[in-house]
Amino acid sequence: QVQLVQSGTEVKKPGASVKVSCKASGYTFTANFIHWVRQAPGQGPEWMGWMSSSSGGTFSAPKFQGRLTMTRDTSIGTAYMEMSGLTSDDTAVYYCARGSGADNWRRLDLWGQGTLVTVSS
Amino acid sequence: DIQLTQSPSFLSASVGDRVTITCRASQGISTSLAWYQQKPGMAPKLLIYAASTLQSGVPSRFSGSGSGTDFTLTISSLQPEDFAAYYCEQLNTYPSTFGQGTKVEVK
Numbered sequence: 714q715v716q717l718v719q720s721g722t723e724v725k726k727p728g729a730s731v732k733v734s735c736k737a738s739g740y741t742f743t744a745n746f747i748h749w750v751r752q753a754p755g756q757g758p759e760w761m762g763w764m765s766s767s768s769g770g771t772f773s774a775p776k777f778q779g780r781l782t783m784t785r786d787t788s789i790g791t792a793y794m795e796m797s798g799l800t801s802d803d804t805a806v807y808y809c810a811r812g813s814g815a816d817n818w819r820r821l822d823l824w825g826q827g828t829l830v831t832v833s834s
Numbered sequence: 835d836i837q838l839t840q841s842p843s844f845l846s847a848s849v850g851d852r853v854t855i856t857c858r859a860s861q862g863i864s865t866s867l868a869w870y871q872q873k874p875g876m877a878p879k880l881l882i883y884a885a886s887t888l889q890s891g892v893p894s895r896f897s898g899s900g901s902g903t904d905f906t907l908t909i910s911s912l913q914p915e916d917f918a919a920y921y922c923e924q925l926n927t928y929p930s931t932f933g934q935g936t937k938v939e940v941k
Contacts, residue, residue: 757921763928775929817865819883821868821870821878
């Protein structure tokens, strides 16, 4: 079954870091990029960055540069997203998504179920 | 960053209605635009990519068109399962950006 399965709900205090995992199955993990998207309560999706699952190369949106780290373990087909310096504004559901296609045919065609991260003192 | 403006933000419609949602980009993005459907508590689901290509498994009542800065998503005959939020996303230039969304509600 082709799917992305994410780790569970996290509750963190302001200033802490969080690490979310995203395990791929049913396809060749290194054949696609993994993107991270978050969605604050009642808001639309916000794109955070992508990682090449084969090379490990990354690109983060300027808003998250310096706080966002994306890594992967190809031996177990799992991507990770770590965010540091959390504030209440980082409370959101975090999604991983598979990137497919190139140029005008890029799209996010497979999504994880989401991981709720709550930042509260 | 490229801004995407969707309209309307809310849309009340009935089963069987033809529904059109627009997405305008702040600069030209060729046809590098995707449309997603999202239901409460669920992840977004890809409907359309490359502005007009239907994702595998998506019903043919969904269609997309446009290029450059102006795009549309059309549902030819709204079904009960189509009441949801819809988002456009541009992938022409990183950072990728999403529209603010259109919520399709029961009239």
